[in-house]
């Protein structure tokens with residue numbers, strides 16, 4: 001299912017679609033860089049895909065910089081993170097993690113929300129965002145938003161607290177006022193390029 005990109009409120013349409021799909025076998029999809037690989041291995045015949053990538057809602061697609069927090073929409077791409085100068089200057093751990101993820105081509109379509117919701121132990125942005133004490137904004141099919149720390153959101157490899165009627169909308173990071181910033185990301189894998197990490201370290205203090 002795709003969204004009407006002219007729709008005034010993509011979020012309301014998303015709620016309607018979530019409601020209508022509750023009895024179905026469905027998956028949300030954003031950049032499709034993780035899900036495609038999974039579905040190539042095995043795709044149930046009755047599977048419905050809800051494609052979020054055409055949503056134009058600013059809450060999902062934008063980066064909002066406020067005095068005490070920065071809010072990143074779930075559909076913001078990894079490349080947008082790499083290009084954002086505020087993130088580069090204030091959150092080097094996130095900028096470095098984004099720059100280390102896959103290839104330039106994949107970074108243009110892969111989303112922050114997809115990286116988190118995949119809940120892979122080797123997720124580069126997930127590691128950086130936990131170091132930044134990020135919180136998730138999660139919307140259910142009635143439009144109610146709940147907030148949860150990212151470390152609480154992860155329940156195990158491939159497992160999150162997301163319910164069937166919920167979608168990740170945004171991630172918020174508290175802005176650190178300290179000028180003495182020690183922040184970075186180290187990734188250790190078998191190869192130096194296009195590699196998922198074996199061990200990664202994200203630090204920010």
Ligand SMILES: Cc1cc2nc3c(=O)[nH]c(=O)nc-3n(C[C@H](O)[C@H](O)[C@H](O)COP(=O)(O)OP(=O)(O)OC[C@H]3O[C@@H](n4cnc5c(N)ncnc54)[C@H](O)[C@@H]3O)c2cc1C
Nearest residue numbers: 028030031032033034035102110111114115117123124168
């Ligand atoms: C060749 C290759 C190299 C890669 N290298 C790396 C790497 O170095 N580091 C790394 O961390 N990752 C890597 N990845 C994995 C992948 O690119 C990232 O995890 C990416 O950020 C996933 O985002 P996506 O938008 O493509 O997610 P999708 O594939 O669209 O979705 C992933 C999962 O998240 C769910 N989902 C997506 N958006 C939402 C939402 N808003 N709300 C609820 N659920 C949602 C989907 O249902 C699905 O289960 C690589 C992938 C490939 C193919």
